[in-house]
Amino acid sequence: MPFFVWLLSVFAxxxxxxxKEAHREIADRxxxxxxxxxxxxxxxxxxxNDAGFCIRYANDGFLKLIGYTREELExxxxxxxxxxxxxxxxxxxxxxxDGVWHxxxxxxxxxxxxxxxxxxxxxxxxxxxxxxxxGMLVMYCVIVDISEQKRIIQxxxxxxxxxxxxxxxxxxxxxxxxxxxxxxxxSPLYRRIFGFEPFGKLASxxxxxxxxxxxxxxxxxxxxxxKIIAKKHSDSEELLLSYxxxxxxxxxxxxxxxxxxxxxxxxxxxxxxxxxxxxxxxKLQDMSRIDQLTGVYNKAGFKTVVEPLLKESGxxxxxxxxxxxxxxxxxxxGHQTGDKVLQEMAAKLQQFFRSDDIIGRFGxxxxxxxxxxxxxxxxxxxxxxLCRILHTTYDGVTVSASxxxxxxxxxxxxxxxxxxxxxxxxxxxxxxxxxxxxxYEPGDKI
Numbered sequence: 001m002p003f004f005v006w007l008l009s010v011f012a013x014x015x016x017x018x019x020k021e022a023h024r025e026i027a028d029r030x031x032x033x034x035x036x037x038x039x040x041x042x043x044x045x046x047x048x049n050d051a052g053f054c055i056r057y058a059n060d061g062f063l064k065l066i067g068y069t070r071e072e073l074e075x076x077x078x079x080x081x082x083x084x085x086x087x088x089x090x091x092x093x094x095x096x097x098d099g100v101w102h103x104x105x106x107x108x109x110x111x112x113x114x115x116x117x118x119x120x121x122x123x124x125x126x127x128x129x130x131x132x133x134x135g136m137l138v139m140y141c142v143i144v145d146i147s148e149q150k151r152i153i154q155x156x157x158x159x160x161x162x163x164x165x166x167x168x169x170x171x172x173x174x175x176x177x178x179x180x181x182x183x184x185x186x187s188p189l190y191r192r193i194f195g196f197e198p199f200g201k202l203a204s205x206x207x208x209x210x211x212x213x214x215x216x217x218x219x220x221x222x223x224x225x226x227k228i229i230a231k232k233h234s235d236s237e238e239l240l241l242s243y244x245x246x247x248x249x250x251x252x253x254x255x256x257x258x259x260x261x262x263x264x265x266x267x268x269x270x271x272x273x274x275x276x277x278x279x280x281x282x283k284l285q286d287m288s289r290i291d292q293l294t295g296v297y298n299k300a301g302f303k304t305v306v307e308p309l310l311k312e313s314g315x316x317x318x319x320x321x322x323x324x325x326x327x328x329x330x331x332x333x334g335h336q337t338g339d340k341v342l343q344e345m346a347a348k349l350q351q352f353f354r355s356d357d358i359i360g361r362f363g364x365x366x367x368x369x370x371x372x373x374x375x376x377x378x379x380x381x382x383x384x385x386l387c388r389i390l391h392t393t394y395d396g397v398t399v400s401a402s403x404x405x406x407x408x409x410x411x412x413x414x415x416x417x418x419x420x421x422x423x424x425x426x427x428x429x430x431x432x433x434x435x436x437x438x439x440y441e442p443g444d445k446i
Contacts, residue, residue, distance in 0.1 A: 043123070043143030048136060049101050053079035053093070056138065065123075065145055067116030086112035086120045101137045105129040110146070122150045177202070177225055177255070177267035184225075193273075195244025202226070213242035221253065228255045229264045238274065250278040291361045293339060294346035302360025306370045307415045309358075310408060316372040317379040320404040320422035321349070321386070323365035324434040329397050341392075341399060348389055352382075368419065376439070379405055383437035391435065400435035402426045411440055 043062030048054045058073055066084060068076075079085065085093055089111035096107070107127040112120040127141035174187040186198035196214045203215075203222035220239050228235055236254035243249065255269035289301025297305060309316070323345060330338040342365065349359050349367060357371045371379065383403050390401040404426030412418050425440040432438075 042145075043141075045127075045139075045141040045143060047079060047139040047141065049097070049139065053097060053139075055079055056132075062143060065115075065121065065143065066113055072116075084113055086114055088112075096139075101129050101139075103129055103131060103137065107139060107141065113143075122146050173271035175267075175269050175271070177269075179229060179265050179267065190271075193243075194241070213244065213246065217241050224253055225255060225267060228257065228267060232257060232259060232262070232264055238278070241271075250274045291346075294342055294361050296346050296350065296367070297358065297360035299360060299362045302358060302362070302368060302370075303415060305358050306360075309370070309372055310413060310415055310418075314373060315375075315410075316370055316408045317374045317376070318406050318408065318418045318422040319369040319371065319379065319383065319386075320419075320426045321345075321367040321369070321390070322402045322404075322426045322430070323367075323390070324400040324402055324430075325397060326365035326399060329394060329399060332397060333395055337394060341394060344392070345390060345399075352386060352389060368422070376407060379407070380437070380439065387436060402429035402434050403437035404429065404440065405437060406440040 043065045044057075044059040045055060045062055046057040048056050055073065055076060055078070058070075063070060063073060076084070079093070092109060092111050096109075105128060107125060107129075109125045110122070111125065112122050114120055122145075124144045124146050125141050126144070127139055129137055130140055132138050172187075173189045173193060175190075176185045177183070178185075182202040183200060184198075184202055185200065190198040194214075194217065199214070199218045202225060203218045205223070205226050220241065224237050224239065234254070234256040236252055239251050239253050240248050241251050250273070251271045252274045253269060253271050255267045257264045258266040258268070289297055289304060291298040291301075323341070326338065326341065329341055342361070345365075345367065346359070346361065349369065353359060353369055353371065357369055357374075360368045362368055371382075374382070383405060386403060387401055390399070392399050404422045404424065406412075406418055406421040406425060408418055411421050421440045421444075424444045424446055425438045427446045428438045428444050429436050438444075
């Protein structure tokens with residue numbers, strides 16, 4: 001019996017020593033935490049789960065945050081009863097009080113604290129539930145002032161509202177490309193202008209040709225953006241884009257690069273409708289191609305229109321018309337009459353040839369006609385009729401036409417060569433006495 005009493009005594013002493021060591025370890029840890037907490041700017045609190053959350057410990061950072069002295073805080077009955085929490089946010093914290101605490105529970109809560117002078121401070125409270133030396137569950141909290149972050153967020157939101165208002169008020173379609181995921185965002189005007197939903201993903205550079213109107217827009221816009229990303233340089237381009245009703249309109253697209261570490265990370269750009277500008281440009285181009293006296297193409301305009309036709313498959317006839325005795329008209333009847341003759345000749349040519357045939361004046365009294373798809377037989381018949389139609393007398397001076405003919409592609413495919421051969425054929429007519437036609441033959445020469 002004495003042995004068992006001794007054994008129990010030894011066991012009790014051992015447990016007492018273990019508890020004492022554990023309490024000492026907890027106390028040491030709490031002291032280390034206090035020393036660390038007193039040297040950081042953020043607020044640090046230890047709260048006990050009793051009526052209203054009793055503040056067991058608060059560091060200097062927390063005191064500075066709420067504007068109280070340590071003496072004033074010692075008289076605070078509890079966290080909730082002292083009205084340290086903004087009234088609207090108190091239920092959030094009350095929910096913690098009403099809940100059941102468990103060891104290692106995590107706390108992550110955003111709310112507002114009231115400063116001593118009455119203004120509120122947005123804070124982020126993070127922490128966990130632990131156990132103190134007395135075995136009580138306590139809440140260890142770090143409180144971070146997020147006033148600056150809130151201010152920045154509010155400013156960003158305000159800037160976004162301003163940006164959205166400007167975008168909505170603008171007549172330009174704005175887009176924003178996030179390069180890495182190749183995501184593109186559009187202003188609402190895209191939907192209103194084009195009539196279909198804006199696309200949010202760029203088309204791949206290796207994507208197959210797309211057929212629908214929205215897909216065609218995706219293809220051409222994506223190709224432009226991929227080119228800008230590769231060049232790493234802001235640029236613009238004219239694009240022909242489609243509307244939902246099938247109409248096509250000209251737009252100028254411009255993209256500005258945002259580059260970080262020599263890599264394009266973002267593009268911001270806009271689309272402007274330039275139909276009016278392109279129409280005016282086309283009018284100016286047409287005017288530069290037209291002979292102002294006769295209204296037909298000039299030499300440069302004739303070449304600009306005909307040369308692309310020669311690159312396509314098919315056939316056609318070059319007809320060169322050189323007026324006979326035109327110099328006599330100018331010398332005897334005057335240049336004013338000479339201009340009238342040229343205008344009348346041009347008008348007859350326009351009435352005589354088809355709407356698809358191209359007529360050009362090469363200067364002086366020389367006219368060229370390119371008749372696409374006209375057979376040799378039909379060309380010869382037209383030349384015969386043309387000789388008759390252009391044969392006219394002006395105050396005693398007879399004007400006729402020497403007509404030279406060559407065929408595409410029989411006599412060649414090069415524009416300049418075909419023009420020359422038709423000229424050579426007309427020279428043969430001049431040499432034979434004027435007022436007729438001749439089809440070029442190898443061996444003809446000027």
